[in-house]
Amino acid sequence: MTSVERREVHLTIPVAPEMEIAATAQVAALGEWMEMSRDKIDEVKMAVVEACINAFEHSATPDRKVELSFRVEAEEGGRGAYLEVDVADSGHGxxxxxxxxxEIAAALRSSRKRGWGIKIIESLMDDVRIESSEHGTRIVMRKYR
Amino acid sequence: MSETLKVIVDRPDATVAVLRTDGYINNTGGEEIAKEAYALLGSGVNRLLLDLEKTKIVNSIGISILIEILEKLLDQGGKLAFCRLTPTIEKTFQIMGLAQYARIFAAPEPALAWLRGESE
Known part of the structure; x- marks a missing residue:
């Protein structure tokens, strides 16, 4: 596939154990459809998992739901086709x-070993935007094919 | 949907142990690994190889539990190695800096040789 037909999928998952795995199935389906490499698909899956568990753990979203949108699009004259995923909650931001x-050295010396999610997302994805307010948080993550 | 992690422990000799994982390393998966690792530490084994051949996905909560295991091993003069990671899991471990304190190998044999002190 040299060009790409726009596709968009929406998914709502409950805040519940392992629901982040359900979200990764959409990444796999769209990534394969747009002929993204296996390694890149796995990187997007990992980033989506991290964004979901961040929302599950920290947002205190009152509706106990996380909304995801998956988009395949292309930049005209730019970097080409990409898979973009929004992960949104209506928590406290x-x-x-x-x-x-x-930092790993600090983590090894302290009782706090968590807090890696955003660093992992930003390292695995090509573009990341975080929009957060008292009405919720939206993480928009893009990976080019 | 269940992605419950299975851990198989192998003791190729008295000095090292291999923990083979199968499934998702999240909070519960990490705790399963920790339970086995701490039992081994309690019996005097402080050189562990985590073989992740059958683990295709991890999350940062699971990895934070692996950091706890690493901390306890280092406190006891031990070593931790990983082998057969997917490229994404290896990249994630590199991003987090785990590879500064634990070694990553493509296959079990060189990992075991390193743990036994037979190679650098």
């Missing part, structure tokens, strides 16, 4: 500028 970057 957070200030992304106040996130501390975790």
């Amino acid at each position: 957070f200030d992304p500028t106040r996130l501390k970057t975790p």
